Amino acid sequence: MVFVIIVSFLLPNESQPIQLGLVDNDQSEETQLLLEMMTEASELGSYIQIDSMNENEAVQAVENNQLSSYIIFPEYFTKHLYQGVSVELPVIGNANQPIRSQMINELIESVARHIRSSQANVLTINHYAKEMQLSDQERNALVFEQFKEFVFYTIGRDRIINEQQLINQATNNPLSYFSLAGWFVVLTIWMFLMYMLLYKEERKKMQQRLALYGVSELQQIVAKVITSGLFVFPLAIGLFFIIQPFVQWEIQGLGIWRILLISGMYSIGFLIGLAIIERIIASYRLQLLIQTFYTIAILLLSGAIVPTIYFPQEIQKGLTLVFSSEAFHWLQEIMLKNRSFVDILPLLGMMVASIFILLGFSAIKERLR
Incomplete structure (x- = not known):
């Protein structure tokens, strides 16, 4: 009986997914693509529930312990991505859920590595597209397609998050x-x-x-x-x-x-x-x-x-x-x-x-x- 009582207090509730907020201040096709990637890659959809919201709602949800973390896609994220400026994804964690916040942080660090890996290739294609005197619309469409291909390539060759199997x-x-x-x-x-x-x-x-x-x-x-x-x-x-x-x-x-x-x-x-x-x-x-x-x-x-x-x-x-x-x-x-x-x-x-x-x-x- 004592064993059952102790375990009931220590065991986490595995049926509840991690609640993750997404604050998209850029509102671009690229950020929507990254959102889908984070949701579907490595079958994370059953473990992490992502909700889009504004920053005020995200802050309030963390204070109410409704979110484990939230991620901010800053303004001009896509513009900086195509101009070669280093892009960052700030992660704001919940002090009451340190383990889940750390897991989200690891996920975002992996996503950032994929973005940096894709950015160098995309910049090269963008440079040569300008020399070919393509219109801005055609060049942006080409760059966006190449960005998607490189993102999915980097996901396919590596796991987005490290997994460790624990056997009880x-x-x-x-x-x-x-x-x-x-x-x-x-x-x-x-x-x-x-x-x-x-x-x-x-x-x-x-x-x-x-x-x-x-x-x-x-x-x-x-x-x-x-x-x-x-x-x-x-x-x-x-x-x-x-x-x-x-x-x-x-x-x-x-x-x-x-x-x-x-x-x-x-x-x-x-x-x-x-x-x-x-x-x-x-x-x-x-x-x-x-x-x-x-x-x-x-x-x-x-x-x-x-x-x-x-x-x-x-x-x-x-x-x-x-x-x-x-x-x-x-x-x-x-x-x-x-x-x-x-x-x-x-x-x-x-x-x-x-x-x-x-x-x-x-x-x-x-x-x-």
Whole structure:
């Protein structure tokens, strides 16, 4: 139920097309041609609804959140086009719809590239048409026909907008996805519980006695990290092989070693995160609270509970800096998409950084004592 509620808030309404306004201050045949091109090329007509209006109406529609953006064809657009003057298409976006405004901006940039590509050829034809002493009417008709041909040629050789297909593994292959997500969650919770089980609040005298034997607090924490990993990781791998025949993950070649490597680095990074919290916070109850929230946040940001495709774009861009999201992403690539290449450097870098953070906090705390 919680999953359905979250997804219902995060999912965009895909049935509504992007509302785009067009302010045509030139009112020429060329601008009408470009309007048709933008509407029909790459089958954008079903995704973008274009309405012609004056500038005052467009400004009001953006303020009322009825338009995602509007485009202005300035006065003398066609005249400047044929005279070799650089032409621009101003795009005014809606601050409340940044993603849709960015898509419109990309579309218009592509249209402007097509116009510039056509303009040089049209100017050449216009120059020679003048030398042939054609009448203005005949020359304008010739230039306009050539402009149309070059515009359609540039559209035909390239896409007007870059398309990227996003596959939601949670709906495309739900059994495999949620089996992997469940295993990932179990691995994380087992690590958390084992680390908590090994915690023992030492009294002052016991701490002094351990210090006399040369056992530092950092060494005790490292021992807990190693013990938790050595105990839980084999159990988690065993659970993985128990699940595998039922979901029939097609793991090829060195895939199993890549899975072990990614899962191992994720486990180390997660346990070191728990250790850093323990070093920073002295109170056991506050430690437990913060470590619990840390575990929940790691799982939520990984995409194992709610697929990251449902997250807002701003959050998705920052997920590459979260080690759990990086680890779960590559596990999906290997197990659900049969990918043979894995980029472990970001995950390795985050793991090494967490080790240095733990050593740094430990050194500072030892000096303060």
